[in-house]
Amino acid sequence: MSTFAPFKALVHQRCGLHLEGLAEARLFRAVASLQASTGLTDTTQLLTRLTSDTALFDQFVSQLTVNETYFYREPDALRWLVNRYLPERLATEEPPLSIFSAGCSSGEEPYSVAMMLFEHFGERAKALFNLTGGDLDHQVLAKARQAVYGGMAFRALSADFKARYFSPYKGRFKLHESLRQWVTFCPFNLLNAEESSPGGPFDVILFRNVSIYFDQQTRRRIHQQLGQLLAPNGILLCGVSETMGNDLGVFELVEAEGVFYFRRAEPPTAVPHSPPLLMGDESADGSGDSASKELEPANSDALAPAAPSEQTTEKAQTDAISHPLQTAHQLLNQNAFDDAATLLEALLKQQPWSIDALVLAGLVARWQQQPHQAYDYFKRAIYVAPECWPAHFYLAELYRQGELPDEPLQRKQRYAAVVRLLTNTPTSNGGLDTIAPPLPPGDARFLAERYLAAVDITLATTSTTQGAG
Numbered sequence: 001m002s003t004f005a006p007f008k009a010l011v012h013q014r015c016g017l018h019l020e021g022l023a024e025a026r027l028f029r030a031v032a033s034l035q036a037s038t039g040l041t042d043t044t045q046l047l048t049r050l051t052s053d054t055a056l057f058d059q060f061v062s063q064l065t066v067n068e069t070y071f072y073r074e075p076d077a078l079r080w081l082v083n084r085y086l087p088e089r090l091a092t093e094e095p096p097l098s099i100f101s102a103g104c105s106s107g108e109e110p111y112s113v114a115m116m117l118f119e120h121f122g123e124r125a126k127a128l129f130n131l132t133g134g135d136l137d138h139q140v141l142a143k144a145r146q147a148v149y150g151g152m153a154f155r156a157l158s159a160d161f162k163a164r165y166f167s168p169y170k171g172r173f174k175l176h177e178s179l180r181q182w183v184t185f186c187p188f189n190l191l192n193a194e195e196s197s198p199g200g201p202f203d204v205i206l207f208r209n210v211s212i213y214f215d216q217q218t219r220r221r222i223h224q225q226l227g228q229l230l231a232p233n234g235i236l237l238c239g240v241s242e243t244m245g246n247d248l249g250v251f252e253l254v255e256a257e258g259v260f261y262f263r264r265a266e267p268p269t270a271v272p273h274s275p276p277l278l279m280g281d282e283s284a285d286g287s288g289d290s291a292s293k294e295l296e297p298a299n300s301d302a303l304a305p306a307a308p309s310e311q312t313t314e315k316a317q318t319d320a321i322s323h324p325l326q327t328a329h330q331l332l333n334q335n336a337f338d339d340a341a342t343l344l345e346a347l348l349k350q351q352p353w354s355i356d357a358l359v360l361a362g363l364v365a366r367w368q369q370q371p372h373q374a375y376d377y378f379k380r381a382i383y384v385a386p387e388c389w390p391a392h393f394y395l396a397e398l399y400r401q402g403e404l405p406d407e408p409l410q411r412k413q414r415y416a417a418v419v420r421l422l423t424n425t426p427t428s429n430g431g432l433d434t435i436a437p438p439l440p441p442g443d444a445r446f447l448a449e450r451y452l453a454a455v456d457i458t459l460a461t462t463s464t465t466q467g468a469g
């Protein structure tokens with residue numbers, strides 16, 4: 001059994017995190033830093049300390065969580081929530097309604113909702129809604145409470161919103177006090193929702209970009225826990241690429257205006273909700289019908305639907321590729337490789353130079369054990385976007401994992417490219433537009449550095465052997 005197996009088991013049991021595959025790199029680092037900070041190298045002693053010392057365990061877990069987040073992430077669902085769903089609920093229900101961001105990281109998600117609610121309802125938003133964020137990781141919660149952010153957090157937020165809600169603060173930006181105080185943050189473990197007691201019941205739970213770190217069995221357990229926190233009429237929103245993976249039979253999946261959400265299987269008949277629109281329904285294209293216009297905020301250029309224009313056409317083109325890409329991504333995550341391959345092939349016929357499609361197609365080909373095809377896709381991605389570090393990384397992996405006959409020099413070049421690219425731009429998305437990089441940039445760089453060192457040893461050994469011969 002590997003030295004790390006008991007640590008994996010402990011983290012899985014307490015927090016649900018599935019530390020297999022590439023996530024192992026984080027575990028290696030976390031155990032090394034634990035050894036350094038405690039002075040203990042013996043695994044049994046370390047585990048005993050970890051299980052009995054809550055603060056040490058929290059510190060350890062902070063190094064294992066992936067806290068990637070930013071303001072205004074996946075805004076379509078948030079716009080629907082704020083401009084359609086919540087006003088409809090308020091038309092028949094007494095305020096306040098409660099919204100919970102489960103796995104809120106450093107606060108960008110609940111604060112985005114706060115800004116959008118403020119845009120729509122003005123100052124009275126604070127009386128209409130309670131906002132809470134919860135996370136396992138105590139370090140990100142401390143950041144959330146401070147509400148001071150650097151450049152990357154604003155990558156999707158309009159300059160207008162940033163200027164309206166933030167003030168310069170020590171070289172960064174601080175959220176205005178009235179919004180900061182509106183959101184409450186609390187320690188929260190999805191596996192132990194009731195004991196964490198974040199309050200509730202909640203009318204809306206945002207559970208976005210969190211479930212990808214759990215296996216299916218754990219996700220099901222989490223749904224049951226979240227069910228305890230959800231008000232009878234409440235809804236659960238997952239991230240765009242996660243929705244299908246969360247359709248586990250605990251909740252019912254509903255689609256409205258292109259946004260997917262979950263609700264209890266049989267809501268009471270008195271519950272108001274907009275009739276779910278069928279996929280492909282013409283009114284579901286987000287172009288804004290008369291009802292949606294009535295509900296538009298008075299003071300929200302950023303939120304208003306775009307007039308039919310070049311912008312709309314451009315959006316339609318972007319949507320035309322981003323939806324199938326997200327579907328292909330889901331299919332890959334669900335191991336439906338043949339379906340993913342068929343979809344990507346069709347997509348690449350229309351958009352032969354889509355970096356996202358090329359990288360996904362390469363990954364799918366690897367799973368289908370077609371390394372030459374995977375090689376071609378990754379090479380094409382690098383040809384279109386030399387900064388595409390995921391393509392460099394996975395090309396090198398084809399050699400390292402023995403899927404292609406090894407070429408140590410090629411392998412070295414590719415890993416070196418990953419290290420160079422991610423040293424220059426540590427949070428680069430590698431030129432991907434729609435899907436997230438298949439592994440976090442920090443992990444890719446860490447692994448590439450390790451594998452680069454290993455390939456140097458191979459090359460040194462080879463040249464010594466050849467020299468001796």
Ligand SMILES: C[S@@+](CC[C@H](N)C(=O)[O-])C[C@H]1O[C@@H](n2cnc3c(N)ncnc32)[C@H](O)[C@@H]1O
Nearest residue numbers: 015065067068069103105136137189190208209
């Ligand atoms: C990638 S962030 C997502 C942040 C935000 N929801 C978003 O969509 O941008 C995932 C967060 O889930 C948290 N998390 C992971 N396991 C958790 C658990 N068992 N309970 C609560 N939070 C957890 C992590 O600490 C991390 O901050």
